[in-house]
Every structure is written in structure tokens, then in C-alpha cells.
Amino acid sequence: MAGIAHSELLSAACIATLAADALRSEVWLTPKPGLVDSINNGSHCDMDLPLFLRSIDAITPWLYQFYALGQQDFLQPAQSMLMRIRPTGIACEQAMFGATQGVNTHKGGIFSLGLLCTAAGRISAHRQLMTRRGICREVAAMTQGLIERELQSCRQPVTAGERLFVAHGMTGARGEVQSGFLTLRRHVLPYWYQENNPERRSLNALLRLMAYNPDTNLVSRGGLNGLHFVQDYARRLLKKGWQKEDLQEMDRQLIARHLSPGGSADLLAIATVLMAFPP
């Protein structure tokens, strides 16, 4: 019994630590067009790197909680899990807002990583092998019907995501989790090892996300034109081959337009965690 408890503790530590590390690598990664990085604050006047690090410190204990909830409730139907973990998600958001004096540094990241850690907890409690496919499938199962429940039946849109669903049919972070991270599985994970250098690998993954992810952050700041500007720009760079100077220039262009691909930054952290597991 003690042995089982110890190994469970180890895997809980493993996935939650991977998730926190992925958030740290994401924010340090430089240059990231429009996003907060180690050189500048991108298109954000209320955030900087130290604020992100404080936010990650506040979020980290909750990542263990998500994993533990997944383990504890592993016999419950997958579809009931989001309702079970949401109070923890909201408490985690509050801890983040407390650490940042009300600035939204990681709302999207908490949502996606919270679900990922919960999925991992369930898989480990079922004594199944932890794979990328298995984690994505479990996240999709836990969020089945989410778009219908929270977006299609939304009468009075309040959040940016709800407004953009009504205006453009965009499903944002909810759509990505309900599809089991389809954008990642289709456009990012298969290309991960195209680059040998770990830093270029992450920057290339971010560029691929900016090229293909229907990021509601971009639309909420710059409309559909803003989204298309970033997608076309990223696709051109991927086609011609890119150097860091190209990303620095893209950063200047996005800052000039007040555009920030925050959803793609969140998905980069998810990709980093997923790639730690076998396919």
C-alpha cells in the first residue's frame, strides 16, 4: 500500500511539475510575437515577466489538486468531471488574480492545463499507460457537450469567448479541449521534431500555432482581420524559413496593431507537456 501511494505521489508530482515547467518555459521563450517574453511585454501594458512568474507560483499547487481530483473521482463518468473540477478551476483563477492584482495572466492556461492534469490523474488511477493520444481522448471525453451547454445555449454573452461565439461562431478554448486538442494534434505535434534545437522547436511550434489556431484573443483585440493578419504572417514565415530576426520583426508588427496570440501561448504549454509522453 505504501508503495502504491508513493508511486502515485511521484506521478502526481511528475505531471503537475511538467505543467508548471511548461508555463515557465513558455514565458521565458523569446522572441514571442505580441506576447510577454524576457525582452519585452509584447502587446500588453499591464503585464511583464516577473508578474507571469508570480502567477505561475500561485497556480502551481492547484495543478497538483487537479491531478488528485482526477485520481480520486476516476470511477465517475468522464462527462461529470468538468463540473467536479470547476470550483477548483475558479479557485485557481482567484489565486492567479490575487497574485497579479487582478491581471489575467493565465486564465486560458489554467483551463487547458487543469483539464490535462485531471485527465492524467484519471488515466493513472485506471492503471493505464499515459500516452498523448490517451490524454487528449480523456480531455475530449470530459468536455463532451461543452460547446452546446455553454456557447450554443448562451443567451447573454458576458466573456470574450461567449461574445465571439455569438458573433463569429468561434469556439475558442472550449472548442480546443472538446476536440481533444485537435489544433495541436493536427498542426503542431506531428512537426515537433522538425527542429533539433529545443528553443527553435518551441518557437517553430508557436509559429505553427499562430498560423493555424483560431485564437479568440486575436479576434477580441483585432477582429477577424487581426486573426488573418497573424495567420498569414506566420504562414509566410513557415514557408520561407525563419530566423529570430523575423520573429523580432513580427513582434514589432503585432505590437503596432495591439495583437497578442495568448491562446497559442497556452497551447504551446500544452504541447510541451504532451510531448513528454509517448504517442
Ligand SMILES: CC(C)(COP(=O)(O)OP(=O)(O)OC[C@H]1O[C@@H](n2cnc3c(N)ncnc32)[C@H](O)[C@@H]1O)[C@@H](O)C(=O)NCCC(=O)NCCS
Ligand atoms: C472557458 C474559459 C476559458 C472561459 O473564457 P472565455 O469565455 O473568455 O473563453 P475563450 O475561449 O475566449 O478563452 C479564454 C482564454 O483561452 C485561451 N484561448 C483562446 N483561443 C484559444 C484556442 N483556440 N485554443 C486554446 N485556448 C484558447 C486564451 O488564453 C483566452 O484568453 C475559462 O476561463 C473558464 O470557464 N474558467 C472557469 C474556471 C474553470 O472552469 N476551469 C475548468 C477547470 S480547469
Ligand SMILES: Nc1ncnc2c1ncn2[C@@H]1O[C@H](COP(=O)(O)OP(=O)(O)OP(=O)(O)O)[C@@H](O)[C@H]1O
Ligand atoms: N506569454 C504570454 N503573454 C501574453 N499572454 C499570454 C502569455 N501566455 C499565455 N497568455 C494567455 O493570454 C491570455 C491573456 O490575454 P489578453 O490580455 O489578451 O486577455 P484579456 O485580459 O482577457 O483581454 P484584454 O487585455 O484585451 O482586456 C491569458 O489568459 C493567458 O492564458
